[in-house]
Amino acid sequence: MTVVVIAAGVMLQQVGVSNAQDVKAEGRSPEATAALAKANQLNQQAFQFFQEGQYQAAISPVEAALQIQQQILGDRHPDVASSLNNLALMYAFQGRYEQAEPLYLQALDLRKSLLGNHHPQVATSLNNLAGLYVSQGRYEKAEPMYLQALDLRKSLLGDRHPQVPVSLNNLAGLYLNQGRYEQAEPLYLQALDLRKSLLGDRHLDVASSLHHLAGLYMNQGRYEKAEPLILQALDLRKSLLGDRHLDVASSLNSLAALYIIHGRYEQAESFLIQAIDLRKSLLGDRDPNVASSLTSLAGLYMIHGRYEQAELLYLQALDLLKSLVGDRHSRVAFSLHNLAGLYTIQGRYEQAEPLYLQALDLRKSLLGDRHLKVASSLTSLATLYARQGRYEQAITSLTQGLNIEETNLTTNLELGAEAQKRDYIAILSHTTNEAISLHLQTLTTNHQSAQLALTTIFRRKGRILDVTSNSLATLRQNLTPADQQLLDKLADRTSQLSSLIYSPLIRTNPDQYRTTREALIQEVSELQSRLARRSTTFRQQIQPITLEAVQPIIPSNATLVEITRYKPFNLKAKESEQWGTPRYAAYLLTRDGKIAAVDLGEAASIDQLTAEFRAALQRPNTSAKSIGRKLDAAIMQPLRTKLGQDIKYLLISPDSHLNLIPFAALVDQDNRYLVESYEISYLTSGRDLLRLQPPETNPNTPVLLANPNYTTASNTIIATNPTTLNSTQRTADLTTLSFGPLPGTTAEAQAIAPKLKGVTLFTDTQATETAIKQIQSPRILHIATHGFFLQDLPQPQLQNSRGLLVFDDRAGGRPYFKPSLPIARPYNPNDNPLLRSGLALAGANSLNGGHKNSDGILTALEASQLNFRGTQLVVLSACETGVGDVANGEGVYGLRRAFTLAGAQTQMISLWKVSDAGTKDLMVRYYDKLLTDKKGRSQALLETQRELLKDPQYQHPYYWASFILSGNWKPLPKAP
Numbered sequence: 001m002t003v004v005v006i007a008a009g010v011m012l013q014q015v016g017v018s019n020a021q022d023v024k025a026e027g028r029s030p031e032a033t034a035a036l037a038k039a040n041q042l043n044q045q046a047f048q049f050f051q052e053g054q055y056q057a058a059i060s061p062v063e064a065a066l067q068i069q070q071q072i073l074g075d076r077h078p079d080v081a082s083s084l085n086n087l088a089l090m091y092a093f094q095g096r097y098e099q100a101e102p103l104y105l106q107a108l109d110l111r112k113s114l115l116g117n118h119h120p121q122v123a124t125s126l127n128n129l130a131g132l133y134v135s136q137g138r139y140e141k142a143e144p145m146y147l148q149a150l151d152l153r154k155s156l157l158g159d160r161h162p163q164v165p166v167s168l169n170n171l172a173g174l175y176l177n178q179g180r181y182e183q184a185e186p187l188y189l190q191a192l193d194l195r196k197s198l199l200g201d202r203h204l205d206v207a208s209s210l211h212h213l214a215g216l217y218m219n220q221g222r223y224e225k226a227e228p229l230i231l232q233a234l235d236l237r238k239s240l241l242g243d244r245h246l247d248v249a250s251s252l253n254s255l256a257a258l259y260i261i262h263g264r265y266e267q268a269e270s271f272l273i274q275a276i277d278l279r280k281s282l283l284g285d286r287d288p289n290v291a292s293s294l295t296s297l298a299g300l301y302m303i304h305g306r307y308e309q310a311e312l313l314y315l316q317a318l319d320l321l322k323s324l325v326g327d328r329h330s331r332v333a334f335s336l337h338n339l340a341g342l343y344t345i346q347g348r349y350e351q352a353e354p355l356y357l358q359a360l361d362l363r364k365s366l367l368g369d370r371h372l373k374v375a376s377s378l379t380s381l382a383t384l385y386a387r388q389g390r391y392e393q394a395i396t397s398l399t400q401g402l403n404i405e406e407t408n409l410t411t412n413l414e415l416g417a418e419a420q421k422r423d424y425i426a427i428l429s430h431t432t433n434e435a436i437s438l439h440l441q442t443l444t445t446n447h448q449s450a451q452l453a454l455t456t457i458f459r460r461k462g463r464i465l466d467v468t469s470n471s472l473a474t475l476r477q478n479l480t481p482a483d484q485q486l487l488d489k490l491a492d493r494t495s496q497l498s499s500l501i502y503s504p505l506i507r508t509n510p511d512q513y514r515t516t517r518e519a520l521i522q523e524v525s526e527l528q529s530r531l532a533r534r535s536t537t538f539r540q541q542i543q544p545i546t547l548e549a550v551q552p553i554i555p556s557n558a559t560l561v562e563i564t565r566y567k568p569f570n571l572k573a574k575e576s577e578q579w580g581t582p583r584y585a586a587y588l589l590t591r592d593g594k595i596a597a598v599d600l601g602e603a604a605s606i607d608q609l610t611a612e613f614r615a616a617l618q619r620p621n622t623s624a625k626s627i628g629r630k631l632d633a634a635i636m637q638p639l640r641t642k643l644g645q646d647i648k649y650l651l652i653s654p655d656s657h658l659n660l661i662p663f664a665a666l667v668d669q670d671n672r673y674l675v676e677s678y679e680i681s682y683l684t685s686g687r688d689l690l691r692l693q694p695p696e697t698n699p700n701t702p703v704l705l706a707n708p709n710y711t712t713a714s715n716t717i718i719a720t721n722p723t724t725l726n727s728t729q730r731t732a733d734l735t736t737l738s739f740g741p742l743p744g745t746t747a748e749a750q751a752i753a754p755k756l757k758g759v760t761l762f763t764d765t766q767a768t769e770t771a772i773k774q775i776q777s778p779r780i781l782h783i784a785t786h787g788f789f790l791q792d793l794p795q796p797q798l799q800n801s802r803g804l805l806v807f808d809d810r811a812g813g814r815p816y817f818k819p820s821l822p823i824a825r826p827y828n829p830n831d832n833p834l835l836r837s838g839l840a841l842a843g844a845n846s847l848n849g850g851h852k853n854s855d856g857i858l859t860a861l862e863a864s865q866l867n868f869r870g871t872q873l874v875v876l877s878a879c880e881t882g883v884g885d886v887a888n889g890e891g892v893y894g895l896r897r898a899f900t901l902a903g904a905q906t907q908m909i910s911l912w913k914v915s916d917a918g919t920k921d922l923m924v925r926y927y928d929k930l931l932t933d934k935k936g937r938s939q940a941l942l943e944t945q946r947e948l949l950k951d952p953q954y955q956h957p958y959y960w961a962s963f964i965l966s967g968n969w970k971p972l973p974k975a976p
Helices: 030-051 055-073 078-093 097-115 120-135 139-157 163-177 181-199 204-220 223-241 246-261 265-283 288-303 307-325 330-345 349-367 372-387 391-413 418-426 429-442 447-460 463-477 481-500 510-536 547-553 603-617 625-635 656-660 686-691 743-755 769-774 895-902 916-932 937-950
Strands: 558-566 583-589 595-602 649-653 679-682 703-708 760-764 780-784 787-789 837-840 857-859 873-877 884-887 891-894 906-910 963-967
Touching (some): 030 055, 055 078, 078 097, 078 120, 163 204, 181 391, 204 246, 204 418, 223 246, 246 265, 246 288, 288 307, 288 330, 330 372, 349 372, 372 391, 372 429, 391 418, 391 429, 391 447, 418 510, 429 447, 429 558, 429 595, 447 558, 447 595, 463 510, 463 686, 463 895, 481 510, 481 857, 547 583, 547 686, 595 625, 603 625, 603 656, 656 884, 679 937, 743 760, 743 780, 780 916, 873 895, 873 916, 884 895, 891 895, 895 906, 895 963, 906 937, 916 937, 937 963
Parallel strands (some): 558 649, 679 963, 703 760, 780 873
Antiparallel strands (some): 558 583, 583 595, 837 857, 884 891, 906 963
C-alpha cells in the first residue's frame, strides 16, 4: 500500500503584476512626477523578472517602487495597493507565505476603500489572496474568494474578457486540489476554449490551460488524454519562451511523471534532471519547485531500488520545504509520506511510522477527513502495520482508507462518460488488490479481513455498469422534455457512429472517416456527460454496499460465488517486485453471512483452459468432457468442498474470461455435468442483488421478432412511442459478411407466439431495426435472428447456425477457427466493442432497413440507448449474444451489457454460434416451463437443459449449454 506519488507540476496561475496608474497629475512638481515615473519603471522591471521566474530579483525593484509611492502619494492610494499586491506576489511565488498574506490583505483593504467593492482591481486582490490560501491548503477560505473574483470579472468586464479564463482556471485548480474532479474539468475546458478564441492557439495562456487540464487528467488516471496536452504545452512554451524557462521546467516535470506511470524510466529521469537544473539555475537551490522536482526524482530512484540516493533527495526536499513553507503544508505532508514509504520498503519501520502519522495528521487538518490523500496515508499505514504483524491495526487503517475511497468513487463516477469512469476506477485498483491480497496471501483465516476483501469487491466489481444503468433509470423516471431531447440526440449520434464500422468511407476516404469518427466519439461522450449531470439532479443519497445488505437477498438454498481476477501484493518485496502475475480467486457467501474464500491459481493457465473449453463446446461431433473436467478441477472442485450439502443453487458472478463459459457444462469428479447437480444463474457482481427488485413500472405487452427478411425491409413505421431519429441515410460495407435464412426461427415464432398474451409479432420485412427502436418497455422481448460479435480473429461457422459467415482466405474459403479468447483490455472509445456486437434485422444484407435512418443492423451501442425499464425478460435467440470484449471487473462489453443498460431485468443470451433447429426446440421448451408451468426464469432453463441432455439428438453441450441466464432468476410477475 506504499504509493509514491509524483507531482504533476500543476500550479495555480496568479494574476500578473499590476501597473501603476498615470504618473501625470495637476499640481505635482516635476521632481515628484519624475519619481513616480521611476516607480513605474521599477514595477515594469519587477514584472520582467517575474515573467522570467526570477522572483527574488523582483523584490528589490518592487520595494523601491513602493517606497517612492508612499512618500509622494501617501499610504492610501491605488498605486500603493498595486505595489503591495506585487510585492506579495513575489513572496508568494517563493513560498514566503507569512510575509505575503498581510501585504495581500492590505492591498485588498485599500482597493475596497478607495475603489469600492465592485472594481476589477478588487477582483485581482481576491484572486491572488485565494491563490495564497490554496498554496497553504486553506481551501475553505480560498473558494469564496475565487467565486467572488470570477463573478466580479464577468459582471465588470464581460464573459469573454481575458481575465475570466484566469479565474476559471484558478477555481478549477482549487477543485482539483480538493479532489472535486467533476467540477474542475468543465471550468478548465471553458478557460481553454476562451483563451483559444481570444488569444489564438499559440499563446502562453493557452499553454497554461493545456498544462493544467493535463494535470487534472493525470489525477483521474486518464493518461491517454493527458500526454498530448503536456506535449502541446511543452512545445508552445519552448517556442514562445525558449528552452530555459520555469514553465518549460513545469512541463518537463509533468511529462516525467507520466512516463514514470508508463514505466518509461530512462526518459523520465532525463526530464526530471533537466527540470531540476532549470529550476535551480532560475530560482536558486532554495525554492519549493526545486523541492518538488527532487521529490519526483527520489521517487524514481526508489522504484529502481536506489534507496540511498532516494533518501538523500527526500531529506533534502523535506528540509527545503520546511524552511520555505513551514511545517504545516500539504507539500510537507507529501514529502513525509514518501520518505515513510521508503523507510517501509527498507524495513525501517520505527522511522516510517511517525512520518506516516505526521503526514496523516497534516492531510486531515489541511485537506479534510475525506480527501483521497488521507486515504493514501491510511492505506500506506495499513501496509506498514501488516509488515510488522500488527494485523488488527492494518485492517482498521485499510478499512478507513477504503471507505474514504468509496466516498470519492461515488462522487466521481456519477458524472462523465464511460471512458472517464473506467480511467478513474482504474487508479483505485491497487487498493482493491491489496485488500484481497491481505486476506488471501496473509490472513487466510481472519474473518474481518475476508469481510473487508469481499465488501471491496462488491463495491467495485461491475460498478460502472451499475452506476450507468441506475443513472439512466433515474433520468427516465424524471424525464423532462429537455432530457428527452438529449436522449434522442444521443440515440441519433450513436446510430451515426454505429454505421461507421461498416462504412466504405474507411476504405475510400480514410482521413474523412477518421475525422468523422473522432467528432462523433467526442459528441457522444459529451452527451453522456450531460445526461449524467442531469441524472444527479434527481439522485437520492446512496449508501455504500455492505455484506449485511446483500446477504438477505441470497436464497436460503443458494450460495453466491463471487469470482475475481486480482494481482497479488507482496508486502515484503521491494518496490519494483511487489505486484505478482494475475490470479483468480472465489468468495462464497450464504444467506447466514458465512464467507469462504479460495485462491484458484494463476489466471494465465485458467484462461488457457477456458479457451480450449470454449473451442470444444462448439464442436458437437467431439466430446468436451475431458477439457470440461480439467477446467472444473481448476475453478469449481476447490469450491465444492466449501459448499454445504443442501446447496443446489449457485449465483455465479464470473470475472474476465470466465464470463464466456457456461459453468453448467463443466464436469465434476464423478463425470457428471454441473447442470445435473446445480441450478445456475449469473450476475455481473453480487451488488446486482440489490437492484433486482422490480421497478414500479407497468411494462407493455410482449414483443416477438423473428425470421427477418435480410434482403428487404418494410418502410412501414409503427406508432408505439417512437424515438425521434434525425440522422442522414446510413450506409455500410458488409460485402464480406452474409446473413442466410433461418427457417427454425419461423417455427420458433409460431410455437412461442400463442404463449405470449397480447404479443406483437414482427417477421419477414416487418422485423426491422426501426421497429425495435420504437418499442418501449415490453414485458418480454424475444428476438430470433442472426447475432454477431466481430473479433480480431476469424470465428467458426457451423452449418445452419445463427451467426455471421466469416471466411479465411488462407483456408481456401472454408470456415476458419482457432481456440482463443478476446484480450482483456482497457476500454478504448476509438475501438468500442459495443460497435462490434449486434443483431441482423430486415434489410441487413442490402444495408437498407426500410427507413432512411436504418441499415438493418442494430449494434449493441444502439441497443444500450433503448428504453426497456420494466422489461422482465429479454431473450436473444441468436449467436454470440452473450460474448464481447471482456474487461476485468466489468464483465462483457457486448449485447449483454447493452440490454442491462437499457433497463432489462434479465437476459437469456448465447455464448457461441448456435444451431438453428436446436435453438428452436430449446426455446419452445423453455417458454412452456416459464409461462405454462410458472417456473422461475432460471429454473425453466435448468429443466430445459436437463431434458435436452437426455435427448440423444441434443445431448452434446453445444446444443443445451449455449444459453445462459443473467440477472433476475425468479418467476415472472403475473401479467396484468
